[in-house]
Amino acid sequence: MKVGIVRFLGTNCDYDCEFAANYMGAQTKFVWHEQTNLKEFDCIILPGGFSYGDYLRAGALAKFTKLASALIEFDKYGGYILGICNGFQILCELHLLDGALITNVNLRFIHKQVHIKLIPSICKLTQNIEKKILQMPIAHKEGNFYCDETTLKKLNDENRIVFKYCDKDGNVDIGSNPNGSLENIAGICNKKGNVLGLMPHPERAVSFLGQDGEHFFNFLR
Template sequence: MKVAIIRFLGTNCDYDCKYACDVLGIKSEFVWHEETSLKGFDCVILPGGFSYGDYLRSGVLAKFSPIMNAVREFANKGGYVMGICNGFQILTESRLLPGVLLKNNNLRFIHKDVYLKTEGSRCYFLKDSNKNLLKMPIAHGEGNYFCTKEQLEYLKDNDMIVLRYASEDGSVDEDANPNGSVFNIAGICNEKGNVFGLMPHPERAVGHLGIDGEEIWKSLLE
């Protein structure tokens, strides 16, 4: 498995993702956003950060980078794509995942550890995990997941909800919702399960930083 870590102008979690890959012994390479090909790669990571300074709407300007045509084609052919934080915002703006990430409902940048309930989805990146509660940090100002009622039903019906904000005891309720996300959604995947977007940072929960991030990254081990 060879992983492409895409770098846009303003990406700042690229080295964190590389660190996670290195810790687990996964081969990875940085790919500049002006590249047009993903030949030779088996997985694409869209890391967190503030691509294009979050101008206009977070993630929207990165959507028009040359590499995103390749990412779209790669995803449509079944290639594995994970968008973390700003990467998730880029995936929703690119319509590779439904919905949109709005400003946190308390208007604050939230940086803290959260608990996430895994939902038994069809997501490729959770296929090797047996845990149903993961602890990982979030760090975002716009992570308030929103979709229409119809889209939410569609997500539920097709096992596309991957992670939901929960309490330490695993209960999913409003108290555990840090940012106002619909249905406490922290991560979703597409219908095939090969495209995954999440606001929490699994790359900051591996090695000396934590343990539960491994539950996601280990899916990329051969």
């Protein structure tokens, strides 16, 4: 699979995503924020970081880049788009995904290992994940997933909730919700299932760092 890894100004997980995708056997190339043509890629990864400093609102400024319209075009043709952390926030700002990531309930940046549960969904990127409970770190200040009731019902009815925070045995409960996300939501997809956003960092759980990220990235094989 040919993977484009996006570099906005302020992206800081670009090399990490390159490392993970290469480890999984994918071909990778960096995509500068001014690039307008994404035809050569099968999948685009929007890595984590602080695009444009995230001073206004996480992900808010990335949508004004030249690349933003290319991403919308790329989605129209059904290309895979994966947004991790800041990438997820940007996908919400671009309305390629529903809802928003608001500030964590404790109003602080949180870095910790979490467990997430794979929920049966229409997401095309996660169909071949064999392990249902995955462990990987979160590292964000704005990861508290929020949307209105109608959207939440839609996400549920259309099977578009992909990951939920859980404990090590897979129980989705308040104690395992690190940031206040509605229904413990850690990741969702769009209606066609080709766009996935999640807050945890699977690229930090491959190779010598763990195996669960490798389960996650199965779609790149």
